[in-house]
Amino acid sequence: MSRGKPCPEQLDLSEGLLTAVTTSEATKCDGVDARNYGLVDGLPCAKEFFSKVVDVRPEQVILGGNSSLNMMYDFILRAMQFGVDGESTPWCKLDEVKFLCPVPGYDRHFAICECMGIKMINIPMHADGPDMDMVEKLVSSDASIKGIWCVPKYSNPQGVTYSDDVVRRFAALKPASKDFRIMWDNAYCIHDIDDHGESLLNILDEAEKAGNAEMPIMFSSTSKMSYPGSGIALLAASEKNIAYFKKQMFFQTIGPDKVNQLRHIRFFGDADGLTAHMKKHAKLLAPKFATVCDGLEKELAGTGIANWIRPHGGYFISLDVYPGCAKRVFELMKNAGVTMTEAGATFPYHKDPQDSNLRIAPSFPSVDDLRIATEILGLSVKIAAAEKLLGKF
């Protein structure tokens, strides 16, 4: 239950990917030989396909290797060294660079900031997205704030989708710093787990309308559509941004794996094919999420010592336990033989100020294992709270 890792049965759904391109002839597309060097931003036909998945124009897209985390890291590292747009000061030359971090959030985002020495500021998450009053106030008053991390749909770990109002407020931000950027990690863009799929407003369109076209940088990938290790990552941004990124990328690579891009579009076929494919994932995931949510309900509903949201998509369930007890719950679970994401991991610097949040990742274990694990979890949450109330730690 520790990582958002698809289970083998989910991976088996994409077996057809392995045989989607099997002949030299089949490696040709758009008059391009996908096997050879070139096309730093990816195959035109693949850009066309994946731009639709995240609802942007092909001209706004760069397709990368197998990791959107890699594209995010590269964006930040290049911002440090060269600046975000060829005009602004490189961040490494500034006295201080700060990022806003809606919490709880994704540990890998925070780790990037930490390794670069970017100072992180916690922003509370609400049911409709980050606390926008706080975001607006900070961003408009402090020019050292250069960015914010967002997982806008089925957020990691709460499963919250930002409301239209929140997206529009993001798009309309008036940053004190001209090179403020929104890191829009749209990792779960089409990752519904039931029939109540949520929809997310297009940040690139909204930002353009608000005169902030260059502000959002969107990321996504097929990691949880096809194979986590062998998928395709995507960056989407304004055409001006894309032109600058391509200029920078020229120095780094002669292009991504285009044969694998071809495999993906041939395997998915079209938008309907991809939708049908994602429904198969949902069918495998839904019972797992239900098992955990039902289990939490059964063990903890009405106790007043735990909160969680039943998500309609994504990969996680966020559980807030009695304040001061998350680490203890993690420990109790560990002693019982159940590995969870470490308490604190969902916060910058691994510091949950309330020591309350735990992230549950139900995708990998079996339903039976999840049932038992959730029972133990419920018990652990109650034991920890009781211990706390009794002043035992």
Added chain:
Amino acid sequence: MSRGKPCPEQLDLSEGLLTAVTTSEATKCDGVDARNYGLVDGLPCAKEFFSKVVDVRPEQVILGGNSSLNMMYDFILRAMQFGVDGESTPWCKLDEVKFLCPVPGYDRHFAICECMGIKMINIPMHADGPDMDMVEKLVSSDASIKGIWCVPKYSNPQGVTYSDDVVRRFAALKPASKDFRIMWDNAYCIHDIDDHGESLLNILDEAEKAGNAEMPIMFSSTSKMSYPGSGIALLAASEKNIAYFKKQMFFQTIGPDKVNQLRHIRFFGDADGLTAHMKKHAKLLAPKFATVCDGLEKELAGTGIANWIRPHGGYFISLDVYPGCAKRVFELMKNAGVTMTEAGATFPYHKDPQDSNLRIAPSFPSVDDLRIATEILGLSVKIAAAEKLLGKF
């Protein structure tokens, strides 16, 4: 003739790569599901296989994505931001960083330095490698010199393999700067084009013996074994270096495309399989190199206005024309409809001080096209020299 790009017939040799892994079951190796996340340094079995190709130990290897250029760029960018070893000052914090560049050399190496603001110093190339007297003198006296670019086997563009003596002198360098690094781009490690294949001493072993284990960073890839766009890149270095790089890479990626690594080792099979495969490449390349070298011989031998070496491997022929004439030759060729690598491209800042060097890349065009192009080239070299001697430019 402008780029070191394999021709379609060469790519067809690797058609079997496309069907080397076709079932979910076949994605398992070393108890690992190659489809899922993990293993930032690559699949153990693939590390085992490719470490032998470049004659190092598996523990000295990190397998990357499809581009060794990407691994080199990342190494330099991280050196700028974080320093090379977790102890030294990040290069971006220094007043000046310099690199030595044996010339003529690979334009993409020089481009990385240029974009980072690293000052480049030309080092003449001899028949056995770079001018080591000059390298030793500079490296031992100037602490702002942080690195040198090397293509030690079948060098780009001369096709020169560094002699054992040169490799040992590299390994025994006594740099003024503790964080001086040798960028050892072993791109053509097994890329013979005839039966007179040359051999290269192992720089990692030699450096270790000389007490300089951390100094060399080796790079290689399968770009010109399988597919240029869909191959596997490799970095090899001391185990101490590897441990540090893996720690840094944790922030960047959850791992490379391991299914593609499996495809490669299943397709090549074993060392003999890879050797046999490389012989097929050689069979396609040899007549092309012969056509160009014979053509140059026929047109220019004995004229005293041009020099070149007939290489035994690699992807290029380096042609030195009458001083001050390379740009004019490029122009004459262009007017005649033949695209060559731009004159100057083989030097830092695109500045060939002699305006004399041209790089010929025979792999992509057909033998017939190469015959005609070499004839035109011979003619252009003679016309340009005559014009120069007559004071026409």
